[in-house]
Amino acid sequence: MPSRPARNPATAPVSAVIGVDSSTQSTKAAVVDTATGRLLAVGRAPHTVTGQGGARESDPEQWWQALRTAVAAALAESGLDPAAVTGIAVAGQQHGLVTLDAEGRPLRPALLWNDTRSAPQAAALTAALGGENWLNRTGSVPVASMTASKWQWLRENEPATAAATAAVRLPHDFLTERLTGAAVTDPGDASGTCWYDPATQGYDPELLALTGIRADMLSTVAATGATRAGHLTADAARALGLPAGIPVAAGTGDNMAAAVGLGLGAEGLLDHPVVSLGTSGTVFAATRNRPHSALLAGFAATDGTRLPLGCTLNCTLAVDKVAELLGLDREDAVPGGEAVLLPFLDGERTPDLPAASGLLHGLRHDTTRQQILGAAYEGAVVAVLRALEELPLDAPDAPLRLIGGGAKGTMWVETVRRLSGRAVILPDSGELVALGAAALAAGAATGRDPVALATEWGTGEGRKLPAVPRDTATWDRVTSVLDRAAPALLTTHP
Ligand SMILES: Nc1ncnc2c1ncn2[C@@H]1O[C@H](COP(=O)(O)OP(=O)(O)O)[C@@H](O)[C@H]1O
Numbered sequence: 001m002p003s004r005p006a007r008n009p010a011t012a013p014v015s016a017v018i019g020v021d022s023s024t025q026s027t028k029a030a031v032v033d034t035a036t037g038r039l040l041a042v043g044r045a046p047h048t049v050t051g052q053g054g055a056r057e058s059d060p061e062q063w064w065q066a067l068r069t070a071v072a073a074a075l076a077e078s079g080l081d082p083a084a085v086t087g088i089a090v091a092g093q094q095h096g097l098v099t100l101d102a103e104g105r106p107l108r109p110a111l112l113w114n115d116t117r118s119a120p121q122a123a124a125l126t127a128a129l130g131g132e133n134w135l136n137r138t139g140s141v142p143v144a145s146m147t148a149s150k151w152q153w154l155r156e157n158e159p160a161t162a163a164a165t166a167a168v169r170l171p172h173d174f175l176t177e178r179l180t181g182a183a184v185t186d187p188g189d190a191s192g193t194c195w196y197d198p199a200t201q202g203y204d205p206e207l208l209a210l211t212g213i214r215a216d217m218l219s220t221v222a223a224t225g226a227t228r229a230g231h232l233t234a235d236a237a238r239a240l241g242l243p244a245g246i247p248v249a250a251g252t253g254d255n256m257a258a259a260v261g262l263g264l265g266a267e268g269l270l271d272h273p274v275v276s277l278g279t280s281g282t283v284f285a286a287t288r289n290r291p292h293s294a295l296l297a298g299f300a301a302t303d304g305t306r307l308p309l310g311c312t313l314n315c316t317l318a319v320d321k322v323a324e325l326l327g328l329d330r331e332d333a334v335p336g337g338e339a340v341l342l343p344f345l346d347g348e349r350t351p352d353l354p355a356a357s358g359l360l361h362g363l364r365h366d367t368t369r370q371q372i373l374g375a376a377y378e379g380a381v382v383a384v385l386r387a388l389e390e391l392p393l394d395a396p397d398a399p400l401r402l403i404g405g406g407a408k409g410t411m412w413v414e415t416v417r418r419l420s421g422r423a424v425i426l427p428d429s430g431e432l433v434a435l436g437a438a439a440l441a442a443g444a445a446t447g448r449d450p451v452a453l454a455t456e457w458g459t460g461e462g463r464k465l466p467a468v469p470r471d472t473a474t475w476d477r478v479t480s481v482l483d484r485a486a487p488a489l490l491t492t493h494p
């Protein structure tokens with residue numbers, strides 16, 4: 001299995017690729033044997049997220065520094081001769097707005113996917129064209145997370161910065177440009193901007209005009225599949241200690257890369273759902289079916305299939321915060337019983353309640369701290385699984401693949417099993433996004449299909465846990481509180 005780093009240089013592969021996962025909390029770089037998919041080493045570096053209230057920002061220069069640190073750590077750990085590295089790709093947190101000057105320097109910190117200050121701009125964009133129209137044109141109704149909403153926020157709140165902006169990038173294509181000098185993104189991450197039409201595979205000129213942005217300010221969208229964005233420049237090669245000129249794949253958003261790592265898509269599994277438990281809770285599947293739900297974003301996968309996805313703002317960080325407030329270890333939890341906790345500490349996107357805060361309901365004299373923590377897990381999981389029910393899938397009983405940092409936690413796994421009533425697969429590797437990026441890199445290096453490569457590598461394989469009876473009483477209690485509280489959660493306290 002490809003999950004354990006190899007420390008023995010004597011088994012060094014002839015060719016290796018590097019997959020980078022630049023997510024909300026950290027960068028992870030995986031060095032992978034191109035022939036077998038064996039994970040040789042992983043390097044890590046943390047990110048800083050700042051902001052009070054609805055603001056969430058990070059410095060793109062820190063992502064670039066973190067990428068260099070993580071790659072250096074992974075290479076050192078692998079013991080590999082860097083000359084053996086034949087390709088690299090970056091997958092990144094989606095939607096973030098990176099604004100650059102003409103020299104490619106960030107003009108301000110990036111506005112992240114979970115920054116909810118752009119909620120009024122999202123609502124105004126939706127009202128301007130109508131939600132149905134947006135769904136038909138981009139696959140998604142604008143919410144605060146979408147890049148176009150963030151750009152509108154910038155134009156209204158920091159017009160001087162917007163006017164000085166020469167280029168707008170997403171987190172992953174900002175980093176790919178640092179590697180190649182080329183402004184190239186991919187259909188998957190482009191479909192999270194609300195400027196891109198997956199049907200025509202191009203930016204929609206009317207949507208660009210509506211938000212006062214020019215196509216030449218955005219990255220070019222690469223074709224699907226094993227697409228190269230370019231080659232590693234001499235400067236980037238020096239910064240990373242890698243050979244100059246190796247192919248750099250177009251990369252993608254983190255969720256799309258996880259799909260590749262799991263072997264989802266036309267060349268692999270279709271209609272099999274995945275739940276990712278990280279800062280965001282996401283649920284998605286590669287499918288040929290068109291989604292039609294306000295709870296979902298109609299993203300594109302990297303291989304030409306669709307990747308409809310539901311995303312919550314409050315998952316592992318929110319539940320960890322509740323554990324901290326209660327003075328409990330995150331595993332010191334039991335089912336919530338009568339208690340219902342909606343852990344919407346950062347506002348919420350699914351359902352679309354950007355001004356929401358956390359809500360505790362059903363508290364009694366005999367409620368324990370462990371039940372309150374269990375209720376937080378239940379609230380976070382129900383929000384994600386409700387979006388699962390909206391996915392247009394042809395394999396209704398397919399097992400649920402569970403990934404992301406939270407999948408390492410027993411309470412997360414058991415809560416998902418209990419509330420979904422589905423069999424769950426826990427992939428052996430904890431680094432599906434980086435492995436998916438590595439498959440994209442190997443595709444760019446060899447010309448092979450990345451999903452087929454990941455399937456061959458077996459990176460998505462893991463332990464299967466059988467289905468348990470669904471806890472419909474808890475499901476009904478949480479969804480009932482959620483539906484009745486939603487009108488109150490639409491606004492902040494007066
Ligand atoms: N053993 C564990 N049990 C439960 N949760 C864990 C464990 N290890 C890490 N996590 C959670 O994983 C999260 C980070 O997951 P990750 O998928 O890397 O996040 P992101 O992609 O948002 O940066 C942390 O917020 C932490 O709560």
Ligand SMILES: O=C(CO)[C@@H](O)[C@H](O)COP(=O)(O)O
Pocket residue numbers: 023024025092093094095113145192253254255278279280281282297309311
């Ligand atoms: O906004 C979305 C998906 O639409 C998020 O899933 C981001 O892509 C961030 O992911 P994590 O860093 O939480 O994994």
